[in-house]
Amino acid sequence: MANTIEDALPEEKRSLNFIESIIEEDLSVNKNDSRVHTRFPPEPNGYLHIGHAKSICLNFGMAEKYQGKCNLRFDDTNPEKEDTEYVDSIMEDVQWLGFQWDKEPYYASDYFEQLYDWAVLLIRKGLAYVDDQPQEVISQQRGTPTRPGTESPFRNRSIEENLDLFERMKNGEFPNGSRVLRAKIDMTSPNMHMRDPVMYRILHAEHHRTGDQWKIYPMYDYAHGQSDYLEGITHSLCTLEFEVHRPLYDWFLDQLIETSYRPRQIEFARLNLSYTVMSKRKLLELVKNKIVSGWDDPRMPTIAGLRRRGYTPASIRAFADRIGVAKRDNVIDVGLLEFSVREDLNKITNRVMAVIDPLRLVITNYPEGTTEWVELENNPEDPAGGTRQVPFGRELFIEKDDFMADPPHKYFRLAPGKEVRLKGAYVIHCENFDTDIHGNPATIYCTYDVDTKSGSGPKQPKVKGTLHWVEASQAIDAEVRLYDRLFMDEDPAGHKDRDPLEFLNPDSLKVLRGCKLEPALKSAKTGEKFQFQRIGYFCVDKDSQSEALVFNRTVSLKDNWAKVSAK
RNA sequence: UGCCCGAUGGUGUAAUUGGCAACACGUCUGACUCUGGAUCAGAAGAGUUUAGGUUCGAGACCUAAUCGGGCAACCA
Numbered sequence: 001m002a003n004t005i006e007d008a009l010p011e012e013k014r015s016l017n018f019i020e021s022i023i024e025e026d027l028s029v030n031k032n033d034s035r036v037h038t039r040f041p042p043e044p045n046g047y048l049h050i051g052h053a054k055s056i057c058l059n060f061g062m063a064e065k066y067q068g069k070c071n072l073r074f075d076d077t078n079p080e081k082e083d084t085e086y087v088d089s090i091m092e093d094v095q096w097l098g099f100q101w102d103k104e105p106y107y108a109s110d111y112f113e114q115l116y117d118w119a120v121l122l123i124r125k126g127l128a129y130v131d132d133q134p135q136e137v138i139s140q141q142r143g144t145p146t147r148p149g150t151e152s153p154f155r156n157r158s159i160e161e162n163l164d165l166f167e168r169m170k171n172g173e174f175p176n177g178s179r180v181l182r183a184k185i186d187m188t189s190p191n192m193h194m195r196d197p198v199m200y201r202i203l204h205a206e207h208h209r210t211g212d213q214w215k216i217y218p219m220y221d222y223a224h225g226q227s228d229y230l231e232g233i234t235h236s237l238c239t240l241e242f243e244v245h246r247p248l249y250d251w252f253l254d255q256l257i258e259t260s261y262r263p264r265q266i267e268f269a270r271l272n273l274s275y276t277v278m279s280k281r282k283l284l285e286l287v288k289n290k291i292v293s294g295w296d297d298p299r300m301p302t303i304a305g306l307r308r309r310g311y312t313p314a315s316i317r318a319f320a321d322r323i324g325v326a327k328r329d330n331v332i333d334v335g336l337l338e339f340s341v342r343e344d345l346n347k348i349t350n351r352v353m354a355v356i357d358p359l360r361l362v363i364t365n366y367p368e369g370t371t372e373w374v375e376l377e378n379n380p381e382d383p384a385g386g387t388r389q390v391p392f393g394r395e396l397f398i399e400k401d402d403f404m405a406d407p408p409h410k411y412f413r414l415a416p417g418k419e420v421r422l423k424g425a426y427v428i429h430c431e432n433f434d435t436d437i438h439g440n441p442a443t444i445y446c447t448y449d450v451d452t453k454s455g456s457g458p459k460q461p462k463v464k465g466t467l468h469w470v471e472a473s474q475a476i477d478a479e480v481r482l483y484d485r486l487f488m489d490e491d492p493a494g495h496k497d498r499d500p501l502e503f504l505n506p507d508s509l510k511v512l513r514g515c516k517l518e519p520a521l522k523s524a525k526t527g528e529k530f531q532f533q534r535i536g537y538f539c540v541d542k543d544s545q546s547e548a549l550v551f552n553r554t555v556s557l558k559d560n561w562a563k564v565s566a567k
Numbered sequence: 568u569g570c571c572c573g574a575u576g577g578u579g580u581a582a583u584u585g586g587c588a589a590c591a592c593g594u595c596u597g598a599c600u601c602u603g604g605a606u607c608a609g610a611a612g613a614g615u616u617u618a619g620g621u622u623c624g625a626g627a628c629c630u631a632a633u634c635g636g637g638c639a640a641c642c643a
Contacts, residue, residue, distance in 0.1 A: 015581055015590095024583095043643050078642060135641055144639050146569045180641055190570040192639050201641035220643050244571055244638050267572085269636095274578085322591060324580040328573050329636055336579075336592050346605065381605070412603065421601050454601065466601045534602045561603040 017325045019058070019266055023066060023235060032234045032261050036068030039233050040094065040101070041108075041224070043075045044086035044208070046280040047295040047302045048093045050316070050337070051271040057320035058268070059237055060099040071231055072101035076109045077223050079207035087208070089295075093303040098313045108218075108227050109209045115218050115226060116170065118256050119181060119199060123162045127255055128199060129155055130165040131182050138180070141187070142195050148188035149195045155184060169202055172215035176202050183222075185251065193248045197221055225249040226256065228263035236263045239270040240327065271323065272331045275485040276301050277493045277500050291504065292486070298541075298552050299486045299508050309483065310529055310539035310554030315344040334485065338555045345529060345537040345554065350378040353390060353423070353518040354532040354551075355470045356480050358397035361444040363428060366394040371471060374454060376424040390518050392425045395472035397516045399534075402467045403444055405433065408565070412465035414444065420465040423533065427452040427463055468533040475516040478549040481541065482510040517549070524549060531557075 016024065027034050038059040042052065063070035072094060076082045091105065122128035131138060131154045143149035166181055168174065181200040189195055199222040204215055228236045236249075246265050253262060272278060277286075278301060286292045286300070295302050298309035306316065319340040323332050353376070371393035379385035398414070407415040414420050419429050428446040436442040451459040489495075489503035524530070529539045536556035544550040 016583075017580085021583075041643090045643080075643065081642075138641080139639075142639060144569090147639090148569090149639090177641065192570085195639085198641050203641080217641090219641075224643085240572070241637060242643090246571095269573090322579080324591095326573090326580070330579060333578050333592070339592060342604090351602075351604095380602085410603095423601060425601095427601095460601090463601085465603080468602075531602085531604085534604070536604095557602075557604050559603075564603080 018327065019062065019235070019237065019268065019325060020065070022264075022266060023062060026234070026264075027066070035232070035234050036063060036066035037070070037102075037232050037234045038063050038068065038237060039071040039073050039106075039228065039231060041073045041075045041227075041238075042090050043078070043081070044083060044090060045078070045081040046086060046284060047089055047304055049278060049280075049283065049303065050273065050301045050306065050319075051278050052093075053097060053303060053316050054271045054320050054323065054325070055237070055239075056094055056097055056099060057317055058325055060101075061320075062235065062237070063102075068234075069102035070099070071103075071106050071233070073106040073108065073227060073231065075220070075224070075227075076107055076208065077218050077220060079203060079205040079217065082208055084208050089304065093307075096303065096307060096313055097316060106227075106231060107209060108223050109207060111223070111227055111230055112210060112214055112218070114230065115223060116216075118226060119166065119218075119222070120163065122183065122199075122255060123159060123166060123181075125255065126159060127184050128181055129157060129162050129184055130169065130179050131155075131196075132179050135177060138198075142192065143187070145192060151187050152182070152196070155196070166200075169200065169216050170214075172204065174202055176204055178202060181216075183248075183252070185248075191244055191247055193221065193245050194251070197248060221245055221248050222252060225253050225263065225265070228265075229253060229257060229261075232261075233263040236265045238265060238267055240267045241270075243267045267327070268325045269327050269330055272329070272491075273301060273337065274331055274334045274490045275487050275492070276334060277487070279493070282493060282500060285501075286486075289501070291501070298481070299483050308542065308552065310345075310537060310552055311341050312344050312348070312529075315341040318344065331491065341537065341555050342558070345531065347381050348379075349529045349531045349537060350385065351376070351380070351533050352521060352530045353468050353470050354478075354480075354515060354521070354530075354535065354538070355397040355399050355468065355475075355517075356482075356512050356515045356532070356535060357400045358470075358514065358516045359400045359403055359441060359444065360472070361396045361398050361446060361469070363394050363396070363446050363448045364431065365447045368394060370394070371473065374424045388520060390424065390520070391471040391474045392422075393471045393473060396422070396469045397472055397475060398444070398467055398469050400441075402465075403430075403433070403441055405441060410564070412561075413467060414446075414465070419461070419463050420467050421452075421454075421463045422448075422469050423466050424454045425469070426450070426454070426457075427459075427461055468535075470516040470518055472516075474519045476519055476522050476549070477513075478515045478517050478521070478551055480512040480515045480538070480551045480553065482512065482553045484508050484510075515551075521549065529554070 040059045060070045131152050141150045180198045182196045185194045187195045200216045203217045249265050296304035296308045371391045373389040374392045375387045402413040426448040428448045431445045433441045434443040451457045486508045487503045488505045492500035492503045524540045526540050537554040538551040541550040541552045
């Protein structure tokens with residue numbers, strides 16, 4: 001097996017990103033006893049995507065690099081949106097990427113009791129109050145970013161009354177939306193999040209873990225920092241939109257905690273990929289509208305989709321490595337992701353013969369009714385890859401693209417009167433061809449020269465082109481699915497007043513049937529990856545059955561001829 | 568009209584007590600090749616948003632402006 005990509009990038013030669021700088025600074029002053037403890041905190045309300053992969057690689061990566069730990073914590077404070085289906089898929093995806101969290105997965109819901117006690121403490125300190133106003137009124141009183149808010153008439157009620165009301169909220173005495181618990185901070189703060197943020201809302205809902213035990217649920221801002229604290233998190237990495245939440249994150253901890261240990265929130269820029277939408281909401285829309293077959297449709301930027309598409313964990317980790325991490329907005333060329341898979345797949349996949357758009361070819365001077373076996377290398381990139389036997393005979397299939405009746409200049413493939421090498425077999429000479437009723441080539445007639453046999457033949461003429469092929473009588477049929485980007489616009493979600501769905505690529509999936517494969521592929525298993533010689537990287541889809549193979553194209557091979565011929 | 572954050576080749580990321588801008592992807596040459604793949608060699612492409620300031624010296628520090636992003640869920 002070839003080396004992994006990571007081995008090629010010596011760690012010590014790389015400079016630090018801004019998060020590593022912060023960590024090393026903290027380490028140098030022995031902050032938090034020089035521990036490094038991170039966490040990946042997904043809400044179990046959807047599938048993980050490549051943007052999460054960036055965060056996963058970052059969080060687990062930092063822990064790994066500094067001999068620390070990384071927790072997996074489900075941020076499950078909103079029972080209306082969350083489900084165990086997502087919990088399971090998230091655990092699967094994180095592990096598939098090659099990471100293992102510290103101990104068992106954590107849940108914010110494990111801290112509901114503690115969070116409640118702390119809320120009571122805040123009320124006792126006069127720092128939280130129950131507001132009876134409806135949502136619309138509270139929202140109006142909050143003001144706007146440019147105008148300060150106004151205080152709630154309930155802001156200064158007695159601690160006893162607050163305690164009583166809050167307990168009754170917890171006991172389920174009030175209907176949804178009738179009251180909230182708010183932190184008493186500053187309604188005139190220039191930071192909207194400090195204007196008496198809601199800490200608890202009443203929700204009579206079934207929680208995926210606590211069932212109907214709770215009638216009130218903490219808000220993100222109130223739950224997150226304290227959860228970090230309870231787990232001993234030192235560096236709480238999140239995306240940029242939480243930057244303005246940080247003062248609130250710190251405020252709660254400062255009111256509640258007396259020890260010197262403190263988690264620190266650090267924000268980084270989320271990943272954007274060209275020609276891709278990344279928000280869970282939009283991805284969900286694709287699934288719901290049946291534009292894709294599901295969360296794991298190979299065109300989806302979800303981890304599950306990429307996995308089914310044939311991406312390897314190593315390639316995604318290498319990608320995350322290459323894109324780096326910073327605080328400025330960024331759009332990564334989706335080509336970089338493709339580069340990362342090609343790089344990995346080139347090293348690890350076996351080459352096989354597959355003709356996805358078959359054209360019949362007859363070698364007229366090859367003895368009828370006989371076949372022979374030729375030896376082919378499995379993987380030229382891997383010296384230990386070995387060889388295999390592939391049948392060769394009088395009737396073959398070649399790629400339609402590999403023959404032209406009237407070829408342009410610099411076309412190195414087959415054309416009347418021209419010669420090519422059949423990979424691993426013989427040099428053939430094209431004599432003539434038949435056409436079908438539409439005038440398209442139907443059968444190509446060639447002659448071969450026995451002396452040019454690959455490797456052993458006494459004659460080894462220089463020919464410009466080498467074609468892949470499949471012997472007709474033993475070929476097996478398969479379905480091949482060719483994927484292309486889902487959107488034709490570089491930034492489908494970046495247009496005001498235009499729905500990303502307007503930019504859908506109508507050709508994002510092409511299904512090819514009757515593709516011809518060399519017989520060895522008969523036993524290919526779901527998920528198994530190959531390079532179809534001269535075409536691209538493919539893997540066996542889960543829709544495959546033993547007599548009806550289905551392959552997904554992960555990514556095509558880099559194709560210089562396509563570029564040249566397009567000019 | 569407030570507050571917060573950001574600004575370095577086409578894209579992304581570097582430049583670690585301030586010392587003549589580096590790496591990757593992409594692009595373009597060429598070599599090699601029984602994959603028009605891979606590999607190898609090389610090239611072009613930024614003077615770091617702008618204007619001031621500090622300094623012998625600024626991408627880095629300071630000030631202002633410009634541009635971009637974020638902030639007004641009982642979402643996370």
